[in-house]
Amino acid sequence: MSERDLLTSCVHCGFCLEVCPTYQLSGDENNSPRGRLRLWREESEGRLAADPWTVEYTKDCVGCLACEPACPANVPYGEILEQTRHQQVSTGRVRPAAALRLAAWLAARPGLFGLAMIPMRLLRRWNAIPHRQMFAGRPSITLTTAQYAQRLMAEHQPTGPRVALLTGCLMEAVFREINFATVRVLIENNVQVVIPGDQGCCGAMQEHLGLDGVDALREQNRSVFRAASVDAVVANSSGCGLATGKALSGDLPVKDVLSFLGEIGLTGRAQRERRARVYVDLPCHLVHGQRSPGIPAAVLDATGYAWSLAPQAKDCCGSGGVYHLQRPENSREILEKKSAFLNTAAGDPVILATSNHVCMMQWASAGRSGLVTRPYDVKHVIQLLDPGEQFRVSRGPGRAT
Numbered sequence: 035m036s037e038r039d040l041l042t043s044c045v046h047c048g049f050c051l052e053v054c055p056t057y058q059l060s061g062d063e064n065n066s067p068r069g070r071l072r073l074w075r076e077e078s079e080g081r082l083a084a085d086p087w088t089v090e091y092t093k094d095c096v097g098c099l100a101c102e103p104a105c106p107a108n109v110p111y112g113e114i115l116e117q118t119r120h121q122q123v124s125t126g127r128v129r130p131a132a133a134l135r136l137a138a139w140l141a142a143r144p145g146l147f148g149l150a151m152i153p154m155r156l157l158r159r160w161n162a163i164p165h166r167q168m169f170a171g172r173p174s175i176t177l178t179t180a181q182y183a184q185r186l187m188a189e190h191q192p193t194g195p196r197v198a199l200l201t202g203c204l205m206e207a208v209f210r211e212i213n214f215a216t217v218r219v220l221i222e223n224n225v226q227v228v229i230p231g232d233q234g235c236c237g238a239m240q241e242h243l244g245l246d247g248v249d250a251l252r253e254q255n256r257s258v259f260r261a262a263s264v265d266a267v268v269a270n271s272s273g274c275g276l277a278t279g280k281a282l283s284g285d286l287p288v289k290d291v292l293s294f295l296g297e298i299g300l301t302g303r304a305q306r307e308r309r310a311r312v313y314v315d316l317p318c319h320l321v322h323g324q325r326s327p328g329i330p331a332a333v334l335d336a337t338g339y340a341w342s343l344a345p346q347a348k349d350c351c352g353s354g355g356v357y358h359l360q361r362p363e364n365s366r367e368i369l370e371k372k373s374a375f376l377n378t379a380a381g382d383p384v385i386l387a388t389s390n391h392v393c394m395m396q397w398a399s400a401g402r403s404g405l406v407t408r409p410y411d412v413k414h415v416i417q418l419l420d421p422g423e424q425f426r427v428s429r430g431p432g433r434a435t
């Protein structure tokens with residue numbers, strides 16, 4: 035579709051307004067999907083001069099994509115937003131902060147990023163990072179997920195479907211323990227896991243920032259995963275899964291790892307902590323971006339915990355890739371509304387579980403910034419299924435996808 039076709043596809047019905055977190059916060063039409071589309075169209079057709087306010091309203095968008103499934107005209111808002119952000123950066127109207135540009139540059143070089151983040155992994159192991167978004171975890175310092183998977187594959191020799199795991203840039207460099215848990219859960223369920231060593235960043239960060247290089251990153255992953263001879267690519271971060279789905283569209287299925295486990299019928303786990311109560315939040319890029327119905331109930335049941343969906347589970351938490359760094363006040367206000375239930379939620383201890391590391395960071399910040407005043411843990415759902423270091427491969431599931 036041409037840029038003009040994209041921008042004229044909105045029929046101004048307003049059905050998207052009530053799902054938009056920034057419209058909900060501000061009540062400002064220009065801060066809604068319909069309003070932003072209107073501003074971008076007016077500019078592109080020359081009726082509105084290039085205006086700093088248009089840039090501000092563009093920056094205010096979280097990129098949650100809640101407006102897409104709400105739209106009866108199927109306006110591809112995410113695609114339009116991606117093009118607009120890129121255009122505003124490439125024409126010099128927007129200049130992302132130097133620290134974010136450096137982070138994006140590093141993320142596109144996973145080897146270097148992994149080395150640069152060694153101190154961060156060490157500090158996480160020691161639970162010594164004071165940053166409000168840092169959730170607890172014990173990542174391996176030197177062993178990579180690829181090395182770990184190779185070792186477990188040789189040890190357990192699963193015989194089921196063969197998948198490639200997208201390890202991600204930030205996930206592998208900082209939150210590696212979630213990748214390790216993913217490998218264990220897959221192999222325990224008789225899934226063959228390969229991790230192509232030359233896979234790169236999915237490009238989501240560059241896309242959020244409007245930077246060049248997204249196509250090259252997608253192309254690299256497309257050729258790497260196509261060469262891996264797998265049934266599917268699985269992702270344990272919904273944002274990275276969405277971006278990789280764009281790269282591999284028409285070539286290979288890209289599946290959220292929890293949806294994939296639901297499809298193959300995973301092994302149930304024993305209940306470990308009878309008193310713990312799990313509240314499940316659904317990442318926007320899973321339910322709106324990937325149009326998934328959510329995390330399968332059978333998968334959540336298999337954790338062995340008493341669980342329920344968090345109130346407003348499908349609403350945005352305000353993390354939005356790098357949005358929480360670029361628009362911290364908006365991000366906090368969105369989170370405040372969403373996280374309030376935790377203060378009085380039943381259960382002790384309480385776990386907030388989701389399936390995107392950036393959402394996990396956002397949820398961790400609710401406690402550290404005082405929005406939630408009772409103790410709670412933040413976990414990836416895959417960690418609740420994790421059998422730990424000692425496990426045996428189940429030969430139950432494992433039919434080919």
Ligand code: SF4
Pocket residue numbers: 053054055056057065066067070094095096097098099100101102111
């Ligand atoms: S992506 Fe989210 S924040 Fe942006 S316009 Fe759509 S609903 Fe609103």
Ligand code: SF4
Pocket residue numbers: 043044045046047048049050051067068071101104105106107108109
């Ligand atoms: S729901 Fe779709 S068509 Fe209606 S105003 Fe929003 S973007 Fe436009």
